[in-house]
Amino acid sequence: MTMNRRHQGFTLAEMMVASTIGAFIAMVSIASLRAISASSATVDSVVSRASEVRYAMDMLRRDLVNLQQFGDTSNQRLVGLYVQEGDMGTSYLTFRALCRNKARSDQPEAEMYELSYYLQQDQDHSVLVRQQWPNPQVDLEPGGVVMTIAENVQLFFVRYYDGQLWAEEWPEDMENLPDLVEITIIGEAPTQGGQPITETVMVNIARTVGVGEDTGTDASGAVGSITAPTGAE
Numbered sequence: 001m002t003m004n005r006r007h008q009g010f011t012l013a014e015m016m017v018a019s020t021i022g023a024f025i026a027m028v029s030i031a032s033l034r035a036i037s038a039s040s041a042t043v044d045s046v047v048s049r050a051s052e053v054r055y056a057m058d059m060l061r062r063d064l065v066n067l068q069q070f071g072d073t074s075n076q077r078l079v080g081l082y083v084q085e086g087d088m089g090t091s092y093l094t095f096r097a098l099c100r101n102k103a104r105s106d107q108p109e110a111e112m113y114e115l116s117y118y119l120q121q122d123q124d125h126s127v128l129v130r131q132q133w134p135n136p137q138v139d140l141e142p143g144g145v146v147m148t149i150a151e152n153v154q155l156f157f158v159r160y161y162d163g164q165l166w167a168e169e170w171p172e173d174m175e176n177l178p179d180l181v182e183i184t185i186i187g188e189a190p191t192q193g194g195q196p197i198t199e200t201v202m203v204n205i206a207r208t209v210g211v212g213e214d215t216g217t218d219a220s221g222a223v224g225s226i227t228a229p230t231g232a233e
Contacts (some may be wrong), residue, residue: 080170
C-alpha cells in the first residue's frame with residue numbers, strides 16, 4: 001500500500017517569527033561592531049596623543065641635558081618666564097645647548113644653539129613649538145627655525161629650584177643655573193568627556209655639568225611620569 005505524503009512549507013507565522021529573530025540578531029551584531037570600532041578608535045586616539053606628549057617631553061629633556069654649562073660663561077644662558085594668558089598661564093623657556101641636528105642643512109652652523117619652548121595658538125588649539133636659533137649673538141634679534149612638536153597642548157608649565165625654593169620664573173639676571181627644572185605638559189583630552197594626557201619630568205641640571213652630547217644615556221637623573229586615560233565616558 002502506498003502512503004501519500006503531503007510536504008508542507010513554513011507557515012506565515014513561522015516566517016514572521018524567523019524574520020523578527022534574524023532582524024534582532026542583525027541589530028545586536030551591528031551595535032556590537034560599532035561599539036568595538038568606537039572603542040578601538042578611542043584607544044588609538046589616546047595612544048597617539050600620549051605618544052605626541054611623550055615625544056615633546058623627551059626632546060625638551062634631551063636639550064636640557066645638553067645645556068651649555070662649560071667653556072665661555074658668557075654663552076651660558078637659561079631664562080624662564082611665566083605669562084598669564086586668559087584663565088591660565090604659560091611658560092616660556094629659553095636656553096643655550098649643544099645640538100648635533102642642524103637647523104639649516106644647507107648653511108654653516110656651530111654646535112651651540114639657542115633653543116626656545118613655548119605655546120603658540122593654532123586656530124582653535126594651542127601647539128607646543130621648539131625654536132632653534134643657530135649661531136646666537138647678543139646684538140641680533142632672536143630667530144631661527146620654529147617646529148611644532150606637539151599639537152592640542154592645554155598647558156606648558158616650568159618650575160625652577162635654586163636649592164631652597166621653587167619658582168615659576170628664572171630671570172635673565174640670575175648668575176647661576178637652577179639645580180632642578182620641572183616641566184609639565186598637559187595635552188587635551190583625546191575624546192569628549194575623557195581625561196587629559198599629563199606628563200611631568202624633573203631634570204637635575206646640576207648633574208649635567210661636564211656632560212657632552214646626549215648619547216642615549218640619561219645623564220640628567222630625570223624622573224618623569226605620564227598619565228593617560230584608559231577610556232572615555
